[in-house]
Amino acid sequence: MTDVAHASHRLHPMSWLFALLQQLRQFVVPLVAAFFFGGDRNELWPLIGIGVLALVSVWRYFTYRYGFSDEALIVRSGVLERSVRVIPFARIHNVALQQSLLHRMFGVAEVRLESAGGQKPEAEMRVLKLADALALETLVRRRGVHAGPATQAPATAAPLLTLPPGEVIRLGMISNRGLIVVGAAIGGLSQYSPRMLPNLLERWGQWLLGWASQNGMQGSVHVAVAGISLALVAIVLLRLFSILLALLQYHGFILSESGRRLTVERGLLARWRTSASRRRIQAWTLRENVMHRLLGRRSLDIDTAVAEQHNQQRALRELAPVATPAACDSLIEHLLPHSAWPRLEWRPQPRNAWWRLALPGLPIALLLMALAAWGLGWWGLLALLWLPWSGYVARRHVRAAGYAVNDELVAVREGWWSRHWRFAELDKLQALQLTRNPLDRRCGTATLWLDTAGAGTTSPPLRIRFLPDAEARALCEQLSRTLAQHPLRW
Structure with a gap:
């Protein structure tokens, strides 16, 4: 390792500005309230507070350093209390780069380095020059636990999936993200004017009443037309908002592979770039609801060994937000070449x-x-x-449910209107649990639960339900022997 590799690096010279904006976001409400509703408008303490935050942000720039040893990233930080944090490259499970519109104007990015099970990032660098952030991501990728002369990642990444604008629009039609915008709008209108929404509905009803009377509609027919029209308007607005949000979040979506590391980049105004090693993938979920089937699409998600409680966006989760069934199957076969997907032998659930x-x-x-x-x-x-x-x-x-087990993975399928396929490699299973409630004991059945690391809160459980007791016990013993013979792979 050369001296250059060991040299300390600073944050971007404008990092103090972004750190100040981040802190102001937390204190803007009390500061504004104190300024406008305080007893004495001439009080300067809110401005003094902003000045202190600015000094702290500038001081953070001068005191924050990061460098590298042969096997770890070293971060030195602190204002009054100095700290040195050593983060082995082998412990870094996810590298996330985020660029807001302001970041893109300055050519910088936020970098978060995550480990499995952590409640917060191992290191958070706000902000680095974009070229330095990409170089750090490449360094982490190449010095991972299995990196060596024969397995170093290539310089260029091979794209596995891209989403053109048409696919992003389909994603907006499938998703219900518009509910977030509509809910926020209703809440904002209710706070601004409690009577605004009822007044809008009354005017809508009066307009429909006049239109219906002109066309000879009365009584129940008018009520039906009013209800159907409101439902149609609500559906159209929800879909339009969902498409808008999908374009903002998934425009330019690219899933690429470099060595054994997967990287996703997406976003129209703000850009997110997150990556994780393939060996960090703990479980897979293939989804298909009614809109998916109408448009001939599916979605493929993964669970990684990175905690997601506080920021869903920074973890690599969506490999294929929307894609054709053939594209999803091809992606799974590429990333799990020995899984025999989609040629699994499914065993049906008892009818x-x-x-x-x-x-x-x-x-x-x-x-x-x-x-x-x-x-x-x-x-x-x-x-x-x-x-x-x-x-x-x-x-x-029950007719659609089933499970499959081979030498590489265990898979479960469930659902009718909304279907999902949940599967994991046998080497990623952490624990098995066989449960029987009083009804199971009466019916001679059991449920087998399979536990992996890093399961997301929105992921369906990996379980096989209502199996005959003898079959459930035999399957549990078979998987137990497999887990005992193979070490857990993170």
């Missing part, structure tokens, strides 16, 4: 387990029937139609 799925909805159906009968009389008995419908849905769920 008589359908009533187990329908059972939890039975009390709700009976309660709704009682309420409907109390309010509508004999017409309320029509709520009993929910029982055969729930039984039909349960049968469809």
